[in-house]
Amino acid sequence: MYSIGEFSKLCGTSVKTLYYYSDIGLLKPSYIDPSTNYRYYGREKIQVINKINILKSCDMSLTAIKELIENGNLSKRKTLLKSKMIEVEDLKKHIARRIQEMDKLKQQMELKRTPKVKRN
Template sequence: MFKITEFSKISQVSAKALRYYDQIGLLKPSYTDPDTGYRFYTADQLKRVHRILVFKDLGFTLEQMIPLLDGALGTEQMRAMLLHKSAEIAEMLREEQARLNRIEARLDELDRSEDGEPPLDVIVRQTGPEWIASIREVTSKSKVPGLIRELRQAVKTLYKGALDQRVIVLWHSCAECEDAVDLEVGVPVAGPLPDQGRIRVRELKGAKLACIAHSAGLAGSYEVTAKLAGWLEEQGYGISEKEPSREIYWELPDQPASPVLSELQMPIVDRPGGAPGAEGGQA
């Protein structure tokens, strides 16, 4: 038999790892001295070590290896585990390829930039539901600043709660129309509250959103929308037909063309064979 230090050299597995294998029941010593606690191994145990290394190379965790090594799984079960691992690795490769594509696109944008301004970034964000107080009208974009002021004052007076800094504009239809835009302005509130006049309190659904920060103001910008559209096409996302696009404002715009910081948020859906989880990614 071999002492643990000798077996470590033969097997090319550290003594620390061998002790851990013993602890979790993956590879027990052939004999443990009851007086000294020293571990001893036999040459036959090298076969199990080699199988551990094979399964480790395939990406299995040590805990997953135990039934594989102990023969607790039949051929079909082992085949199913290998197929599942294969699918995991394929998905990981697809995600990393998508990340590589985003890096290359970012490098291309930097190369094309002539004024030294950083390129617009697109990220994917999953939001949860939240309660908002809102006013919805078919009107023009020029009326939005006034609607926001009216809403914030009414919420402050009627509901006596601290106002969230964010203002949400929901574009329900025809955002490009001049005087007939179906839009809704909203501010977050603590929870369900009674409606007051034309102020409606409702739950805004959570959504998967492609988000792009900009300072184009309510008037919008071709560069912003073209950038977002191109990114969605490249990444293979579709646009949700059930939810309106959103814009988040942290400052109150005086006029539609006022250059205030905002974030355009487009509800998106996965297409078959499309974008694999790009959360947090940049274009």
């Protein structure tokens, strides 16, 4: 088991965030010492925090992440993930179009800057 500080460093998540995740029921410690209230996390929690971080990086809300992690219904979890994947794919297409537009603009700007050669 890892202390909250050790777990924080191991997972790259702040202690404050781990306390918050515990408070909202997203990631409960494996053990809380009743006399000191120190929180400890088992190795199995590493996978959970990794899932949380991946889903957060896709702009999924903590509420949706909690629902996804807690939901025992595999079909429901797949539906939630598929919905988010479609959303991210749409964003990817949008960003790709913006990059193309910016590239065209850059090319146009470069053409205007190129000095014209005088012909005799």
